[in-house]
C-alpha cells in the first residue's frame with residue numbers, strides 16, 4: 001500500500017506526464033495552431049511600486065521608483081520592446097537591474113533588447129550555461145544577452161527604498177531557478193516555479209529519478225516560500241482582515257506565470 005507521500009508524488013508525476021503528452025517538448029516543432037489574438041501589453045501595479053507586465057511569455061516583474069528601476073525577466077524580443085515602450089512613459093530612468101528567474105526563452109529572450117537600457121543582469125550561476133546550450137540548439141546565439149553577475153545560493157540588494165533578495169532552492173522547474181523577494185512590498189516572483197491553477201512544470205526530465213527530484217524541489221519551494229513570506233510579512237490590510245483570507249493574498253503576491261516549455 002502506498003503511503004501519502006508516494007501517492008502525492010505519483011499523482012504529481014501523472015499530472016506532469018499528462019501535460020507532457022499533450023504539449024510539444026522544448027525544441028520540437030509545435031503543431032499548427034489557430035490564429036492567435038494580437039498581443040496586448042499590460043502593466044499591473046500590485047503595491048509599493050512593484051507590479052507585473054504581461055504580454056506573451058513568462059510574467060515579468062518590475063519595481064519602478066524615481067531612484068530605482070528593477071525588472072524581473074524579459075519575455076521575448078518583441079514583447080520586451082513593448083515593455084520598454086511602456087516603461088519610458090512611466091520613468092525617464094534606465095533599468096538598474098534585470099534579474100532572470102531561469103534561462104527559458106520566454107524569460108530571457110528579451111534580454112538583448114533591454115540590454116542597452118540595463119546596468120547589470122543577474123541570475124543563478126547555472127543560467128548562462130543553460131541559456132547558451134538552449135541558444136545553440138535553437139540557433140539563436142546572436143539574440144542572447146547573458147548575466148553579468150551570478151550567484152550560487154542567494155543574493156540581495158538594497159535598491160531605492162526596497163530590499164530585493166534571491167534564493168536558489170535546488171532543481172525545480174529547471175536547474176537554475178531563482179525565487180526573488182521584494183521584502184518591503186512582500187511580493188515573491190517565482191518565475192515558472194508557480195503556474196496559475198496547475199502544477200508547475202519541471203525540467204530536464206531525462207529519467208524518472210531526475211523528474212522526481214525536480215518535482216520534490218518545486219513543491220518544497222512552494223511550501224518554503226509561502227512560510228518564509230508569512231513570517232516576514234506586514235500585518236494584513238483592512239481588506240484582508242475583513243475577508244480573513246490571507247492565503248488568497250499570497251496567491252496574488254506570487255507573480256510567476258506558467259510556461260509551456262520543459
Ligand SMILES: [Zn+2]
Nearest residue numbers: 104192259261
Ligand atoms: Zn520556464
